[in-house]
Amino acid sequence: MTGRGVKARPRNRVIVNKTIAPYLFLAPFALFFVAFLIVPLIYAFDISLYKKAMVGGVRFVGFDNYTKAFADPKFWEGVIVLFKFAFLQIPIMIATALVFALILDSGVVWAKAFFRISFFLPYAVPAVIATLIWSYLYGPAYGPIGQTARFLGFEAPDFVSPEWILGSIANIAQWQFMGYNMIIYFAALQAIPTDLEEASVVDGASAFAFATRIKLPMIVPTIIVTVVFSIIGALQLFTEPFLIQNMARSVINSNFTPNIYAYNLTFVGQQPNYAAAISFLLGGVIAVASYVFMLAVNRRKDR
Amino acid sequence: MSIVGKSAHSAKFRRNRWLLTAILSLYFIYTFLPLFYVITAATKSNQDLFSTFGLWFAADFQLWENLETLFTIQDGIFLKWMANTAYYSSVSAIGAALFATFAGYAFAKYTFFGKKLMLALVLGAVMIPQTALVIPMFLMLSNLGLTNTPLAVILPSLVFPPGVFLMWAYIDDAISNELIEAGRMDGAGEFHIFSSIAFRMLMPGFATVLILAFVANWNNYFLPLVMLNKPDMFPITVGLAQLYSTAISGTGGVLLFTVVMTGALVSIVPVIAAFLIMQRFWQGGLGAGGVKA
Numbered sequence: 001m002t003g004r005g006v007k008a009r010p011r012n013r014v015i016v017n018k019t020i021a022p023y024l025f026l027a028p029f030a031l032f033f034v035a036f037l038i039v040p041l042i043y044a045f046d047i048s049l050y051k052k053a054m055v056g057g058v059r060f061v062g063f064d065n066y067t068k069a070f071a072d073p074k075f076w077e078g079v080i081v082l083f084k085f086a087f088l089q090i091p092i093m094i095a096t097a098l099v100f101a102l103i104l105d106s107g108v109v110w111a112k113a114f115f116r117i118s119f120f121l122p123y124a125v126p127a128v129i130a131t132l133i134w135s136y137l138y139g140p141a142y143g144p145i146g147q148t149a150r151f152l153g154f155e156a157p158d159f160v161s162p163e164w165i166l167g168s169i170a171n172i173a174q175w176q177f178m179g180y181n182m183i184i185y186f187a188a189l190q191a192i193p194t195d196l197e198e199a200s201v202v203d204g205a206s207a208f209a210f211a212t213r214i215k216l217p218m219i220v221p222t223i224i225v226t227v228v229f230s231i232i233g234a235l236q237l238f239t240e241p242f243l244i245q246n247m248a249r250s251v252i253n254s255n256f257t258p259n260i261y262a263y264n265l266t267f268v269g270q271q272p273n274y275a276a277a278i279s280f281l282l283g284g285v286i287a288v289a290s291y292v293f294m295l296a297v298n299r300r301k302d303r
Numbered sequence: 304m305s306i307v308g309k310s311a312h313s314a315k316f317r318r319n320r321w322l323l324t325a326i327l328s329l330y331f332i333y334t335f336l337p338l339f340y341v342i343t344a345a346t347k348s349n350q351d352l353f354s355t356f357g358l359w360f361a362a363d364f365q366l367w368e369n370l371e372t373l374f375t376i377q378d379g380i381f382l383k384w385m386a387n388t389a390y391y392s393s394v395s396a397i398g399a400a401l402f403a404t405f406a407g408y409a410f411a412k413y414t415f416f417g418k419k420l421m422l423a424l425v426l427g428a429v430m431i432p433q434t435a436l437v438i439p440m441f442l443m444l445s446n447l448g449l450t451n452t453p454l455a456v457i458l459p460s461l462v463f464p465p466g467v468f469l470m471w472a473y474i475d476d477a478i479s480n481e482l483i484e485a486g487r488m489d490g491a492g493e494f495h496i497f498s499s500i501a502f503r504m505l506m507p508g509f510a511t512v513l514i515l516a517f518v519a520n521w522n523n524y525f526l527p528l529v530m531l532n533k534p535d536m537f538p539i540t541v542g543l544a545q546l547y548s549t550a551i552s553g554t555g556g557v558l559l560f561t562v563v564m565t566g567a568l569v570s571i572v573p574v575i576a577a578f579l580i581m582q583r584f585w586q587g588g589l590g591a592g593g594v595k596a
Contacts, residue, residue, distance in 0.1 A: 021493035022413035026421070029406035029467065036440065036459040037428055044439035100327065108316070109324045117582060118331055121338075124574045126522040128540040129567045132547055133337045136344065136564065137357070144340060144357025175337065207319075229429070236432050239524050243544055246551045262434040267529075272442060279435035286430050 048276035058273065065277035074255040075278055079285055081166070082257055086234040086289075089170035094227060097178050101185035102211045116186065119179035127176065127239045134172045135160075135244055160248035169240045177233075181226050188219040224297055228290050235286045238263070258282040341571070344564035345369055352561050369565040372558075381566060383535050384542040388570070391453060391527070391538055392520035395460035399520075400513040403463055404505065407470025408497060412483060425464045433525050441529045455530040456538070460520050466512040473508030474501070510584040514577075521574060539570045 016024060048065050050058040069075055100119065104112050122130065137143050138159035149156035159168040192215060238259040245252040254268070255261035258278055265275035336358065343360050344352055346369070351361035373381050409415070410422060440459055444450050478501050486496040502509075524540045531537055537545070543566050550559035 016493045018413070018487075018493060019415070022409040022415040022418075024494075025405040025409035025413075025497075027405075029402040029462070030421070032402065032458070032461045033425070033428070036462050037431070037436065040436050040439040040443060041431070043443055044435055047439065047442070096330075100330070103323050103327065108320050109327055110320065111324070115327045115331060117579070119334055121575055121578060122334060124518060124578045125338075125571050126524070126540050126574075128522075128524045128544050129571060130337075132543065132563060132567055133341055137337060137340060142353040142357065144336075147356055148358075175334065179334070232430055238433065243547070246548045259432060259434045262432075262438065263529075266434075266438050266441075272438065275434070275438060279432055279438065282432045283430065283435050286432065290430060 044276040044279065047273050048280060050273050052271065052273060065274050066281065068274065069277045069281050072278075074261060075258055075281065078255050078258040078261055079282075082235050082237060082285075083289075085166050085170060085237060086231060088166060089173050089234060090227065090230045092170070093174050093178050093230065094181060094223065096174070097181035097226075098185055098216070098223070100178075101182045101189055102215065104182075104186055105189040105215070106207050106211055108207065116183065120183050121179065122176045123180045125176065127172075128243065130172055130176050131240045131243045134168070134175070135247055138168055139247075160244060160251055162251050165241075165244070165248065165251050169237070169244070172240050173234070177230075181230075184222060184226055185219060188222040189215055192218055224294070228293065231290055231293060232286055235282070235289060258285075338571075341564055341568045344561060345568040347561055349558055349561050352564075365561070366565075369561050370569070373562050373565045373569065376559075376562065377534070380535060380542065381539075381569075384537050384539045385570070387453075387536060388521060388538040388540075391456050391460070392517050394453075395457050395520045396513055396517035398457070398461045399463035399466055399516040400509060402461055403466030403470050403512050403516075404509050406467045407472075407508075408474050408501065408505070410467070410471040411474035412478070412480070412501075425467055428462075428464050437526055437529050444530070450530050451533055451536060453536070456523075456527050459526060460516075460523070463512075463516050463519065466516055469512055469515070470505070470508055473511075474505050477508065478504050507584060510581070514581055514584055518574070539566070543567065543570070 049060060049062060051061045051064065053059045100115075103109055104116055109115070125133075137145055140146050140156075140158060143156075143159075145159070146156040157164050159165075236259055237257045241252050241256050242260055242263075245256075252260075254264040259282065262275040262278045262282070265271045265278065269275075340357055343358060346364055346366040347355065347361045348363055348365045348368075351363055351365070355361040410418065437459075441450060444455050449455050482500060483496055486500055491499070522540065523538070524544070527538050527541050528544075531541065534542065534545070543563060546559055546566065547563045550563055
């Protein structure tokens with residue numbers, strides 16, 4: 001393998017040296033990264049400093065949009081919804097993903113590959129379609145959950161009522177993303193060298209103690225990464241409530257989450273300048289939340 | 304598990320096996336029922352959808368009629384949505400995976416000025432809320448007259464930071480520095496080393512990123528929702544969501560209820576099939592990214 005195909009060919013070609021090669025490899029990604037990430041961000045920041053004037057065009061207002069957003073209860077109500085959602089959804093999802101990964105890794109169960117693959121499959125279903133399916137399932141009159149409850153002689157709750165809505169959305173996220181996290185943990189567990197396993201079996205450690213005391217601590221870095229990504233994902237909540245809005249207008253309003261708020265401000269309220277400020281503020285909230293989580297985790301570790 | 308452990312706890316082991324398999328089976332039912340519901344709903348008439356038990360078939364098997372309605376409503380617009388989705392996601396995925404592979408190779412196999420800063424930028428990019436990017440992008444592209452074109456959906460999708468991280472981790476592991484040095488000793492240029500040695504070895508990682516980018520684009524809703532407003536340019540996600548809101552608003556659209564589920568069925572079958580066929584790649588690849596990160 002080593003030598004073949006590597007021999008310098010006598011053909012005339014441009015030989016790129018080691019110093020500029022990395023920049024050339026990076027160039028296509030970097031170009032699009034700047035054009036579709038950096039530039040829009042700068043543009044958004046720029047427009048967030050302006051306000052539509054009553055007559056003709058826009059007017060520079062400095063950080064007025066930000067001070068307004070800071071004092072906007074509609075924004076903070078959305079942030080509270082996001083945090084309630086994140087605290088409800090993430091721990092359950094991460095815990096089930098870990099337990100299932102440990103079970104599959106221990107090899108105790110039958111049909112390991114079958115479970116691994118089938119738990120992952122909902123990840124392939126687009127969020128839009130997953131939400132449509134679940135909103136049919138939640139349907140009070142025709143949804144099979146309600147039907148089953150009625151058959152058993154009681155009434156299922158209204159899944160899109162104010163009390164249940166976050167749980168109902170969290171359930172959709174659980175259904176979609178548990179398997180994705182499980183696969184990542186499973187791979188991390190499988191990557192732990194097996195001689196460790198043999199040593200501890202000789203030591204007489206039970207399978208359960210082995211899984212929780214020896215294997216689990218070894219994949220903590222992986223768990224931290226997945227939690228950070230889950231936090232970032234949860235705080236950007238948009239698609240699920242945006243679609244469920246169709247069946248629960250009174251529960252999901254135009255500022256249910258900050259992303260929905262920014263969307264409506266831009267396309268319904270014609271206030272893209274203020275929307276840009278709201279988006280930036282949400283970005284700040286996400287950065288702070290991720291940072292606080294990392295800080296808390298590191299503090300634990302040091303102790 | 305070694306043989307010693309198994310025979311010593313034989314009875315306990317067997318009991319655990321039953322118990323844990325039962326727990327996994329319960330979760331399997333939870334995972335599977337919504338998908339099963341899509342199948343039963345797609346085979347029913349609208350009337351039966353509301354009056355028969357959701358998790359079983361009705362006496363009247365209407366799948367073919369529903370498919371016919373799905374593919375003929377609004378002059379066969381659903382077929383257009385499927386074609387649009389396939390077009391947008393395959394072009395975006397191939398481009399994004401290639402760019403991510405080049406960039407990942409640069410990060411994994413070179414030291415260069417600005418590397419740390421660039422990595423930090425790419426990592427930070429993951430935290431930016433969709434709206435913060437997509438809304439200004441919409442305003443910019445609409446100034447350029449590019450909204451309502453396939454480019455408005457494809458160009459932004461070529462930036463796929465998770466792919467860069469995955470390729471970085473994968474290449475770091477899969478291709479040894481010695482091999483690259485050997486190539487240099489033989490007098491091969493950097494591009495030649497990449498195309499004739501490295502690319503073959505990073506194929507499994509490339510395939511994983513390709514699949515992930517494809518799924519990310521197939522699933523994307525917000526970007527096309529904002530960028531496109533002509534129904535015949537929609538991808539499936541935006542189109543189905545629109546059909547659903549027509550169905551539920553009750554403006555003469557009640558007939559659409561089963562059609563929406565039939566559309567859901569038709570659009571998830573190919574993705575699930577692709578996942579099952581290509582499981583070798585995503586299982587290995589997802590792991591590599593997770594373990595490394």
